[in-house]
Each structure stands twice: as C-alpha cells, then as structure tokens.
Amino acid sequence: MSCTYLHHLPTLSPLPRLHEPFIFPSVPVNNTALLCPTNITQQFTDIEEPVDVGASSKYLKCQGGKKWLSGRDHNFVHCEDGAWTTVSDVCDKECGVPIDCPVLSGMGAHLSGYYNITPKGDPDEPSVQVYCRQSIAKADSGWTRIFATGLLGQVLDMITLSALHWDENGAKPLVVQINLHSSHEFYEATYDDVIIGKDPPWTLLEVGTYHGDAGDCFRFNIGGSFHNDADLGWVTNDTRAMRVTSTTVEWPTIEEEVQYIEFYFRPQEFDRSKSLPVFC
CATH class of the missing domain: 2.10.70.10 (Complement Module, domain 1)
Known part of the structure; x- marks a missing residue:
C-alpha cells in the first residue's frame, strides 16, 4: 500500500x-x-x-x-x-505520521510549511512539528529548518534534531545548507558530512566538504555548543567563525551587512539520492 x-x-x-x-x-x-x-x-x-x-x-x-x-x-x-x-x-x-521531511517529500508534499513528524518512527510517541522546505523539484526538497533569524521563537528543538540524526547504529551524516541574505545579494554555504553531538550541549563535532559562494566560515564553529539565547547556533571564540545573535549576523568572508540567515539540514543519504554531484 x-x-x-x-x-x-x-x-x-x-x-x-x-x-x-x-x-x-x-x-x-x-x-x-x-x-x-x-x-x-x-x-x-x-x-x-x-x-x-x-x-x-x-x-x-x-x-x-x-x-x-x-x-x-x-x-x-x-x-x-x-x-x-x-x-x-x-x-x-x-x-x-512521517518520520521526517524527506519522507514527506516522497509522499507528495511539495509546499513548504509546518508538518507533524515522529522522529523515532514510534507511533506511541507524540508527534512534533517541524518546518519543512519542500519543492516540486525533488533536488530542493526534504530540508528541515534548524533556525532563521527573525524567527527566534521557532528554533528546532535539539532533541528532535538528535532523534533525526542518531539511531542505534550511530550518527547519520547530515548535509547542512546555510542561506545568507544581504540587501542586494544572496549567498549560500553547503556542507556534507556534518555530525552534531547526540546529547547536550549538542556540540558541532565534524564538518565535511564546503560548497558555495558565502565562504567557508562554518568550519570554524567546530567544537562550539548550540545556543538559543543571546547567541544563536554553534558558538566558539574563533574570529573566523560565524556568529549569530538576535539582531546581527557575522559571516567574516562577507564584507557587506548580512541581514538574514537560514539554517537547514537533510540526511546525506537522501541528499545524494536527489542532488547533483556537487561534492567531489
């Protein structure tokens, strides 16, 4: 069926x-x-x-x-x-209830918005709401939003991310897509082989190959713990790393003011089955 x-x-x-x-x-x-x-x-x-x-x-x-x-x-x-x-x-x-945004995409969901999922696939567990970025084009579907500036009350619960990212066999690598908007330009930074700690403080453990035009700044957030307060995202003291607050976005390789940033992820296995081979 x-x-x-x-x-x-x-x-x-x-x-x-x-x-x-x-x-x-x-x-x-x-x-x-x-x-x-x-x-x-x-x-x-x-x-x-x-x-x-x-x-x-x-x-x-x-x-x-x-x-x-x-x-x-x-x-x-x-x-x-x-x-x-x-x-x-x-x-x-x-x-x-589907377990994640990629499954929803496979079931025909092609409009972005909030959907109910059960990250562990257990029907006895209560469902949770996540924001899925979907599209008619499968190559740009199945993305789950972690956070976006301006929507600070809608940051993805790290317990949900962990349930989607880890299972009994260990971590399932993620592809992370970071979209940055200035007043005149749009920039993108995409990373494969991203691994985030299973438990608090949800440390950023590994970042793989970079692809995009924003600059390879997220790599310098490795070792940072996840924050959802005055700072947002994975925070380190490295001046080469990104830093996001409730009012500012710092991406050191972009000279102009970044007004808005969006963080999305999807399983690497799904990404490679749908995307063009951008990671070499």
Missing part, C-alpha cells in the same frame, strides 16, 4: 499525548446550529458519524483504516452563521 501526502497543512497545535484525558474545547452554545445542515457527512468524506459536542459543535473522526493527514486523532467543526466551519485536513490511508 502506497501513501500520498498531496495536501499542505496549516500550523496545528501539538497533539495530546496518548493516554492523557482529552478535554473537549469550550464552545459557546447558540442557536445557529439549528440553521446548519444536518447531514454533515456530505461536506466531509470518509468520516464516521459525527458526534455532537454541545449544541453547535461536532467531533469528527476518520473511518476505520483511514487517518487525518495532519496526524490528529480527530477534528472539530462549529456551526457559524448557518454553515459548518471547514477543516484543512483530509482522511486518507492510515500510513502513520
């Missing part, structure tokens, strides 16, 4: 942990539910008979063998102005 992931989903609240009691949302009771169609199954396909929640809301669950593509166990709709609210989600074959 093949699984497809043709729908881009909006940011969703984290799933409740399994076995925890679920509290239905509090929705004001009003009389507009009387104006809504009674046969809601015509609006949503492949769902079980909706369950009433109060006078103006319904609980929706997929039919057996199918699952909401968001990874949620259920969705809610509410009666507003004589119509049921929409759900940006669909029931599809029960394939489980």
Whole structure:
C-alpha cells in the first residue's frame, strides 16, 4: 500500500499525548446550529458519524483504516452563521505520521510549511512539528529548518534534531545548507558530512566538504555548543567563525551587512539520492 501526502497543512497545535484525558474545547452554545445542515457527512468524506459536542459543535473522526493527514486523532467543526466551519485536513490511508521531511517529500508534499513528524518512527510517541522546505523539484526538497533569524521563537528543538540524526547504529551524516541574505545579494554555504553531538550541549563535532559562494566560515564553529539565547547556533571564540545573535549576523568572508540567515539540514543519504554531484 502506497501513501500520498498531496495536501499542505496549516500550523496545528501539538497533539495530546496518548493516554492523557482529552478535554473537549469550550464552545459557546447558540442557536445557529439549528440553521446548519444536518447531514454533515456530505461536506466531509470518509468520516464516521459525527458526534455532537454541545449544541453547535461536532467531533469528527476518520473511518476505520483511514487517518487525518495532519496526524490528529480527530477534528472539530462549529456551526457559524448557518454553515459548518471547514477543516484543512483530509482522511486518507492510515500510513502513520512521517518520520521526517524527506519522507514527506516522497509522499507528495511539495509546499513548504509546518508538518507533524515522529522522529523515532514510534507511533506511541507524540508527534512534533517541524518546518519543512519542500519543492516540486525533488533536488530542493526534504530540508528541515534548524533556525532563521527573525524567527527566534521557532528554533528546532535539539532533541528532535538528535532523534533525526542518531539511531542505534550511530550518527547519520547530515548535509547542512546555510542561506545568507544581504540587501542586494544572496549567498549560500553547503556542507556534507556534518555530525552534531547526540546529547547536550549538542556540540558541532565534524564538518565535511564546503560548497558555495558565502565562504567557508562554518568550519570554524567546530567544537562550539548550540545556543538559543543571546547567541544563536554553534558558538566558539574563533574570529573566523560565524556568529549569530538576535539582531546581527557575522559571516567574516562577507564584507557587506548580512541581514538574514537560514539554517537547514537533510540526511546525506537522501541528499545524494536527489542532488547533483556537487561534492567531489
């Protein structure tokens, strides 16, 4: 059975942990539910008979063998102005939540955004949200964002990165892509064979071959621990290394002011199966 992931989903609240009691949302009771169609199954396909929640809301669950593509166990709709609210989600074959952004790419996801994944592939583990950079072009898909300046509240949890990067056999090498933006130019630095420590402080252990036009500065961050405070990223005292704060980006080989930086990674095995052979 093949699984497809043709729908881009909006940011969703984290799933409740399994076995925890679920509290239905509090929705004001009003009389507009009387104006809504009674046969809601015509609006949503492949769902079980909706369950009433109060006078103006319904609980929706997929039919057996199918699952909401968001990874949620259920969705809610509410009666507003004589119509049921929409759900940006669909029931599809029960394939489980993907383990990472490359798997999502293989399932058909081609729009960048936030997706639910289970990094360890364990269906009993709660899913987590990550930002995936996807594209119709497979060579530029499957990237997971670690951080981007201006989005400091959305830094990837290093526990999630570690789960994607390490397994029982050890570290799986990463390809890291760093995009730097000035007011007039775009620069890129890409590295293969990147290894990050499995546990805190998530030390940058190894960096392989450099490719790009930004300059080979990230190499001098080797040995640095990961910070998500006044400093962002892997911090060292080497003046040749990059340094990122909440307001500045220093990349010593770029003379003009860098206004914005983005950090992405994807598994090296996936990268080499999709990309042009840029690493020689």
